[in-house]
Amino acid sequence: MTAPETAIVNVENSHYPPLLLRHPGNPILTGKDWPYSINSVFNAGATLLPDGTTLLLCRVEDRRGLSHLCAARSRNGVDGWQIDSEPTLMPNPQQYPEEIWGIEDPRITFVPELQQYVITYTSYSRGGPGVSLALTKDFHSFERYGVIMPPDDKDSALLPRRINGCWALIHRPMTALGAHMWISYSPDLRYWGRHRLMLEARRGAWWDANKIGLSPPPIETSRGWLVLYHGVRHTPSGCLYRLGVALFDIENPEKCLLRGDSWIFGPEADYERHGDVNDVVFPCGYTMDPDGDTVNIYYGAADCSIALARASVRALLGWLDANGSCERRQRAEDL
Ligand code: BMA
Numbered sequence: 001m002t003a004p005e006t007a008i009v010n011v012e013n014s015h016y017p018p019l020l021l022r023h024p025g026n027p028i029l030t031g032k033d034w035p036y037s038i039n040s041v042f043n044a045g046a047t048l049l050p051d052g053t054t055l056l057l058c059r060v061e062d063r064r065g066l067s068h069l070c071a072a073r074s075r076n077g078v079d080g081w082q083i084d085s086e087p088t089l090m091p092n093p094q095q096y097p098e099e100i101w102g103i104e105d106p107r108i109t110f111v112p113e114l115q116q117y118v119i120t121y122t123s124y125s126r127g128g129p130g131v132s133l134a135l136t137k138d139f140h141s142f143e144r145y146g147v148i149m150p151p152d153d154k155d156s157a158l159l160p161r162r163i164n165g166c167w168a169l170i171h172r173p174m175t176a177l178g179a180h181m182w183i184s185y186s187p188d189l190r191y192w193g194r195h196r197l198m199l200e201a202r203r204g205a206w207w208d209a210n211k212i213g214l215s216p217p218p219i220e221t222s223r224g225w226l227v228l229y230h231g232v233r234h235t236p237s238g239c240l241y242r243l244g245v246a247l248f249d250i251e252n253p254e255k256c257l258l259r260g261d262s263w264i265f266g267p268e269a270d271y272e273r274h275g276d277v278n279d280v281v282f283p284c285g286y287t288m289d290p291d292g293d294t295v296n297i298y299y300g301a302a303d304c305s306i307a308l309a310r311a312s313v314r315a316l317l318g319w320l321d322a323n324g325s326c327e328r329r330q331r332a333e334d335l
Contacts, residue, residue, distance in 0.1 A: 019319055020243070020265040020297060020309040025078060027271045027305035029058065034070075035085050039063050040276055041070075042300030045106035046216070046285025047117060049073070054287055055139060056081075056298060057088070057106045057119065058306060066091065066102035069121065071139045077287060077296055078308065089134070089142055091123075098125035098132065098147040107157035107284055109217050118189070120148075120156040120169070127151040131171050133158075133189060145190055149173065155181075155213030155230075158189075159253065160220065168253060170198060170227075172213040179211040181229065183254050196254040199229065199246060207231050207263045208244055215243060215283045219295060221313055224250045224257055228283060228297070231263060241280040242266035247320055258324030264316075265309065267302070275302025283309075 031040050044056040054077035060070045069089040072081040091099035101124035109118045116135045119142075123132040128151035135143045149156065149171050156171035166185035169192060173182055181199040184192040201212040208231025218225040225248040233240040242263040249255040267279040283299035293313050301307045 016262070017315075017319070019245075019315055020311045022269060023078060023308040023310070026269065026307040027301055028078060028308050029056070029072060029081060029306040030304070033081065033083065034060070035083055037063070039065075040304045042303050042306060043105045043282050043284045044072075044298050044300070044306050045108040045119065045121075046287050046296070046298045047108040047110055048287050054296075055108075056285065056306065057108060057139065059104050059106065059284075059300070060087065061102075061303075067104045067124075069103060069106055088139060089119075092144070096123065096132070096144060096146055098123040098127075098130050098151075100125060103132065104129070105154065105282075105284055107214075107217050109158040109160050111158070111160055113161065118158045120158060120171075122154045122156075123147055125151055129154045131156040131169075148190065148192060149184075155215075157214055157217035159218065159225070163251065163253060166194070170214045170218070170253075179213065179232075181212060181214055198248070198254050199227075199256060199259070201231070207233050207240075207242055209233065212244075215299075216286045216297065218248070218253070219286065219288070219313060220250070221247075221317065223317055224248050225253050226313060226316060230282060238278060239280075240266065241282055243281060243283065245316055245320060245324075247317070247324070257326060258320045259326070260320055260324050262323065264319070269301070269307075271305055271307065272301040275304030277303040281307075 039061045041058045041060050044058040054074050056072045061067045068087040071088040072083045074081045091103045093100040104122040106119050106121040119134045122129045130147045130151040131149035131153050133145040133148045152174040159168040183198045185194040186192045202209050211232040215228040218227045227246045243265040244263050246259040247257045267273050283297045286295045286297045297309045
């Protein structure tokens with residue numbers, strides 16, 4: 001007999017309190033829901049539209065293996081999704097050659113100063129993945145800025161306002177030092193510089209050794225930027241994508257205030273453990289409830305479906321207070 005779904009939804013472990021609670025209706029979107037033929041749907045950016053509608057900008061992979069983006073809208077963010085009848089944003093390799101092998105993993109930031117949504121996404125070029133940026137007011141028409149971070153770079157999101165006069169972008173370049181999170185600044189969203197290392201992958205046996213990346217855009221709190229990031233553990237039977245949390249200074253976002261040692265969310269449910277790529281939870285977006293505390297985290301599960309988990313900002317901060325340490329101490333301990 002298989003365990004009922006609720007056994008997964010409400011796993012209570014006194015040693016590891018569940019910070020992210022899976023929605024009982026998971027997965028909330030799969031390829032079967034799509035109005036046209038696709039292989040799979042996963043890794044969606046998320047935002048709230050002015051009328052309270054939840055918009056997911058989903059990564060859709062076709063049967064060639066190339067991805068495009070497609071919008072799905074829902075009144076309650078859980079069901080009743082209205083999915084665009086055709087792709088919302090297709091790769092355009094004629095004008096943007098860096099999109100030749102598709103566009104993937106969007107993150108959405110609403111920017112009050114611009115009164116627009118800024119989407120950063122992976123453009124899959126011959127040279128590997130890079131970061132591209134597009135602006136939209138309505139998710140129907142888009143202004144593309146093209147590639148803003150050359151390959152090999154991905155897992156990027158914009159902060160919603162300028163920091164000391166400049167826009168700030170978190171991203172994950174691959175360097176000889178490893179796959180760490182960096183932050184870069186720009187006066188105009190086109191030209192980027194003042195690159196700083198923001199959070200390093202750990203080394204050795206850690207769950208977040210060697211390769212990390214930003215998951216959804218940072219969540220602004222009174223205590224700082226709350227950052228959910230993924231850690232990729234390489235094992236003999238493949239990679240394990242899990243989620244950790246850290247807090248960064250509000251006016252100096254490259255400064256880590258607290259970082260949790262343990263991961264807080266990992267593949268457990270069947271739809272997370274088995275799919276096109278097993279053992280992957282990969283959030284790219286969240287929405288905030290009117291209470292200002294409940295975050296709805298939308299994540300790709302096993303590169304096959306979109307699922308929802310809810311968390312409390314207060315509980316995440318409380319957990320970091322109890323379990324986090326500052327990056328400087330952490331790095332000293334790692335040596
Ligand atoms: C990462 C990204 C994600 C994907 C994950 C697991 O490198 O490409 O889009 O979900 O791998 O395959």
